[in-house]
Amino acid sequence: MLLGGIDGCKGGWLVIFKNEGAFSYEVISSIETLNQHFLQPSRFFIDMPIGLSSEGFTRTLETTLRTELQSRRSTIFNPPTREATYEPDRDKAKQLNKRIEGKSLSEQTLNIKSKIRELDHFLLHQKNLALELIESHPEICFKYLNKGEVLQSKKSTSEGIEDRLRLLSSYDQDAFMLYQEILKNTQRKWVKRDDILDALVLCISNELSFLKKTYYFEDENIQDMKGLKIRLAYFK
Template sequence: MPEGTDLLPPLPNDWAQTAPIVGVDGARGGWLAAVLLPDGEADLLLFGRFADLVTELPDDAVIAVDMPIGLPDRSGPKGRAPERLVRPLLGPRRSSVFSIPSRNAVYSTDYREGCALARQTSDPSRAFARQAFHIFPKIREIDVVLQARPTLCERIIEVHPELAFATLNAGKPMLYAKRKRIGGMHPGLDERRILLERAGLPIRLVESIPRGAEQDDALDALACLAVAARFRMGLARPYPDPPEHDSHGLPIAIWA
């Protein structure tokens, strides 16, 4: 059995009382945050910059973000340890976990140059997909914020929505990709909505689509919110456990 396949504790019925908690997913308009505040107010908010999100949300909010935190100087086979550990848990959704290259490659703003740097700093030598390159600016945003304020790592954690959904589903990965269409239907979106509603999120929130984001962005942000609740309650676990750290002291782990 792959490491980490044991079931994690379910969310208690009163998990929403763990506010303030935030789940964050990257969106075309910036950063989509699912926010639950102490007064019970819940909303989906769009921020242009990650630094603005951190500044404008409560100082004690746990923020679970779907974006890599902690960058290696050299990348090993199949990426960082979190990626290697999480993929076996996701079955048909394993391809949603990208291998993150070295910090030098991530900080390159030219695709070809970045691929060359990735090859020079990986073992075995490899480049990266253009799809991964498109998220590098957001990875850099988080990296800059956390290097400037490393104590934020105590409450800002890396998560992955597909692992979050699998955790809400008693350890079973989602059957369908989020964007898969079958006969005019979107079964991947439907199965994720059902899980979030069963977890106790308001239907109006689960069905919201903020301007500057897509429905799947909103569902991912809400799944990240559930991990923030688990972290606040001490129920979440990191992959790997304990987390590794990069050369700047930032943790390298995906939480669920």
Template sequence: MAEDPGGGPPLTGPWVGVDGCRSGWQCAWLAADGWSLRRIPTFDEVLAAFPEEAVLAVDMPIGLPDQGFRECDLLARALLGRFASRVFLAPPRTCLGARTPAEFQAIHRRLTGKGAGVPVWRIVPQILELDRMLGPELHGRVFEAHPELAFQALAGAPLPSKHTPEGLAARRRVLGLAPHERPTTDDELDAMVLSLVARLFVQGRTRTLPAQPRTDALGKPMRIVVPIRP
């Protein structure tokens, strides 16, 4: 497996998976010599790293509600059944202006009737970063996807938790990785399956949740792209 250390000319590979992680954005793409991985600090650097024709599947909310919850998140949770909690509910846009976790929770409760999970507050900076970067010109090639939905669709059934050895092994099998082959982290595996979603999207082998997505107040589509089961 090739791993790009950063720098140099734009990276090759038109189908890119991008997973938000603690130190930025974990990217994965399939090149001629196998999977390549790179962790990039900011999303503007992600866009600059790949050719303009690259298609990016991103695990981060794109398109935010004014109040309540997005239909795509509720449909995604329904698909995952008893594993519904693996999909975070995107917060209303007003929540992103909160300066503290307490303020975030108060606004979230007022606009949705419920408190937000603790992990949602932690990803607010990345939701904001992505929201500010994506204009209408990128909607056709940068879209939201979710690793758990992708793995389930490709495997034909829900997989064990990615935080267990069994879950990691199951995800590696879906990706066709040999037991000794990298990657070893769930962020890398998530980015890799998102890369497959990007390729399937280009091939017309995906669907959207919902089938007819609405746009938010800024014109961003509120949708999640899911593979069509082979």
């Protein structure tokens, strides 16, 4: 079983994975590329919503996640409804979301709406049963790798980067070397430092949870109107 973590980035998607015990990584332009690059049984934790609200159905998972992260609750955002996700015009998408859910869309959500749409479309048409994508969240993963304590430093700061690298290295001694390798071989305009940290913690949490036990925060409704499971995986 190949185990990895995926984070969206300006260059597309950063994929970090373990293959026969060794780290590897790729920056892929499209999530569809997973089907060509990973033919063996594979499981990935991905930092992107899976399962969306829609007319007559509300996703509730974010309420639980904000409670989990307390002072870092701002790292949790409300995904758009599926109707708004597939509306190409930003202003119309905001209006559509407000009509359905009673609230507009933040700039943060609008900026990744195309990736949410890309992933949703991929999952709804996915026929590769050997490939499993499970929603996760880097700060939730960091919390539970840190014995249940939320990391207060921001990963955009030097302190936050150091805190996270130190924690990741305590679980895998090769984490720091991989971080440095990706920094060296990618441009910051395409892959930011925090993208690397996020994909790395998802990969490590995925591997640990596969070897021991995978824990989930589950939505009250279990799945969305299209049948996609709404749950968020982590390891503790």
